[in-house]
Amino acid sequence: MSNIIAWFSQSRIRSFVKLSTKKQNKIKTEIDLKFADQKQILDSRLSYAKDSARKADRLLSRGKKDKAKEAVNTFKLDLVSSQPVMNAYVSTSLEKHLLEVISMEGFEFPDLLEDIRKDIDFGLFSVNASNELDAIIKTEVDPFSELGIEL
Amino acid sequence: MSRPIYDRLAKMPKKKLDKLEYDHQQHLVRFMTAKEGKAEEIQSMEKKYSRLKDKASEEIKVSIPRVLGTAMEMRQIKAELLISRSILALLRSNQFYHRFMVMLIQDTKAGVEYDPDKAKNLIPLEFSELISGSIVSTNMDGVLSELKSEIDSSIGGE
Numbered sequence: 001m002s003n004i005i006a007w008f009s010q011s012r013i014r015s016f017v018k019l020s021t022k023k024q025n026k027i028k029t030e031i032d033l034k035f036a037d038q039k040q041i042l043d044s045r046l047s048y049a050k051d052s053a054r055k056a057d058r059l060l061s062r063g064k065k066d067k068a069k070e071a072v073n074t075f076k077l078d079l080v081s082s083q084p085v086m087n088a089y090v091s092t093s094l095e096k097h098l099l100e101v102i103s104m105e106g107f108e109f110p111d112l113l114e115d116i117r118k119d120i121d122f123g124l125f126s127v128n129a130s131n132e133l134d135a136i137i138k139t140e141v142d143p144f145s146e147l148g149i150e151l
Numbered sequence: 152m153s154r155p156i157y158d159r160l161a162k163m164p165k166k167k168l169d170k171l172e173y174d175h176q177q178h179l180v181r182f183m184t185a186k187e188g189k190a191e192e193i194q195s196m197e198k199k200y201s202r203l204k205d206k207a208s209e210e211i212k213v214s215i216p217r218v219l220g221t222a223m224e225m226r227q228i229k230a231e232l233l234i235s236r237s238i239l240a241l242l243r244s245n246q247f248y249h250r251f252m253v254m255l256i257q258d259t260k261a262g263v264e265y266d267p268d269k270a271k272n273l274i275p276l277e278f279s280e281l282i283s284g285s286i287v288s289t290n291m292d293g294v295l296s297e298l299k300s301e302i303d304s305s306i307g308g309e
Binding site for chain 2: 042046049050052053054056057060061068071072075079086089090093094097098101104105106107108110112113120121122123124125136137140141142143144146147148149
């Protein structure tokens with residue numbers, strides 16, 4: 001079966017190539033703004049989480065175990081709340097970078113390669129629906145388990 | 152697959168072939184430069200991730216809460232790495248396409264016979280790490296392996 005690269009088969013992405021430079025730039029500017037907003041929110045959530053972790057560490061070193069536990073719980077909450085933002089950020093970032101590459105002179109969709117070999121890995125571009133992307137991000141972007149930390 | 156392209160090229164006058172070769176050469180250089188830039192970016196992110204991992208390994212000996220903040224940073228870098236590696240694959244595919252076209256044009260000009268396996272044979276050289284050490288298929292477990300099986304079965308792969 002051809003066209004397994006989910007992102008490249010989207011009509012929105014395919015039609016972008018045919019647009020005038022002016023229209024392309026307009027779409028890119030919109031994506032850039034969305035990306036900047038999401039990054040700001042994500043950074044802020046991560047900053048909250050890091051603050052909670054530092055607080056928990058400080059409290060623990062002072063022997064305040066219960067309060068430290070509360071701070072760790074806050075951290076967990078920050079972590080969970082950052083996940084959907086992270087997913088949205090990754091999706092927008094992918095689109096932003098994809099449009100930048102598409103705008104490069106001489107760009108070709110990898111249809112030719114896809115016809116020849118089915119096993120080339122185009123990473124996140126091969127991921128279809130947003131829930132699949134979420135699942136990958138959740139699993140792949142989990143240094144906690146890598147460090148042996150069970151939250 | 153590339154036979155129609157070859158046939159089209161074979162009918163072109165030399166002057167047109169020269170122009171086409173020049174254009175593909177320019178595109179090749181452009182995508183090669185972009186790919187190298189992206190690869191450097193990835194390398195620098197990987198170094199940063201590795202430094203943070205070392206830091207986390209030290210912190211974890213002292214206290215778990217201390218390491219959580221570092222793990223958060225690692226998480227963000229991992230996400231950026233996934234994105235950048237996906238973009239790298241796309242840049243590399245474009246580099247391959249233009250390199251392949253330059254070769255095909257040069258073959259046509261030199262009167263070399265059409266070889267249907269040429270592209271197939273070139274791909275493993277150019278894409279070895281994208282085929283064997285894939286981007287999202289490494290270290291997969293749980294939902295990811297299920298997803299991989301789904302993708303594999305839908306494309307009729309292994």
